Amino acid sequence: MKTTLITGGSRGxxxxxxxxxxQAGWxxxxxxxxxxxxSLALEQELKSRGLSGLGFKADVADSGQVEALFSHMEQVLGPVDALVCNAGVAYQGLLSDMTDEDWRRVMGVDLDGVFYCCRRAIPSMIRRQKGSILTISSMWGLTGGSCEAAYSAAKAGVIGLTKALAKELGPSGVRVNCIAPGVIHTQMNGNLTQEDRQIxxxxxxxxxLGTPEEVAGAALFLSQEDASFITGQVLAVDGGIAIS
Known part of the structure; x- marks a missing residue:
């Protein structure tokens, strides 16, 4: 049975x-x-469906906590076959109003966290000559978003990291891809008014707008053998908004 680790897995x-x-047997x-x-409610939901999963507390912006997360998880479930770097935070407002702390938090979670998790997962994947890494960027990482400069910058960095890692890890049989969601019905977008959503x-x-399940379906596909010849790609799950 294959094992996946999904960061930011308790919601959205x-x-x-x-x-x-x-549900796919991972x-x-x-x-x-x-x-x-x-997280506990999600564990119970899985159990009620005859499935199993474990949640671990960790801030991906802290490399020490990422190390502890992987070590604990590997002791319980074994090595990671597919890493999904999903954890993220947003900041909406003018760049000139951002504090150093605001900037560092966005970069710490959205970009540094991806780096820490990838760095920790890679050695085991290289030893086994297989594995999949999937990063979650955003349409703003492709197009830039007004009043979301830090988020856009971090998510663009995730895309660059994905493409570079795909070239770096390809010879070892490890695939690296990215999903760039559009506007999805999640708590992160909960501040949008109904008028904003309609626009x-x-x-x-x-x-x-999209649903979390539609993004998850793409994530599962890119992590499985059906996508065995796909790497270094950015899949926009956005209803076409990035090209409109």
Missing amino acids: IGRACVLAFA QVAWCYRKEKEQ LADETPLCR
């Missing part, structure tokens, strides 16, 4: 990924920073 896209991988582990009750839906060629 991460939670949908946990359920998708578990051993699933995820990490969360603050959402302990949501974004109207700007999307498919005329609606």
Whole structure:
């Protein structure tokens, strides 16, 4: 049985990924920073469906906590076959209003966290000559978003890291891909008004917003053998908004 680790797995896209991988027969582990009750509820939901999964508390912006996360998870479930770097935070506001702490938090979770997790997962994958790493960027990493400069910069960095790692790890049989979601119905976008949501839906060629499950379906595909000849790619799960 293959094992996946999904960062930021207690809610939103991460939670949908946990359920998708578990339903496909994977051993699933995820990490969360603050959402302990949501993580425990997810464990119970999986159990009620005859599935299993474990949540671990870790802040991916802290390399020491990432090391502890992997060590604990590997003791319980074994090495990671597919890493899904999903954890992320957003900041909406003018760049000139951002504090150093605001900037560092966005970069720490959205970019540094991907680096820490990839660095920790890679040696085992190289030894075994197999594995999949999937990063979650954003449409703003492709196009840039007004009043989301730090988030856009971090997510663009994730895309660059993905493409570089795909070239670096390809000879070892390790694939690295990225998903760039559009506007998805998640808690992160909970601050949007109904009017804002409708405007974004109207700007999307498919005329609606996406669901976490649609992103999770793409994540599962890219992590499985059906995608064995796909690496270094950025898949926009965005209803076509990035090309509109």
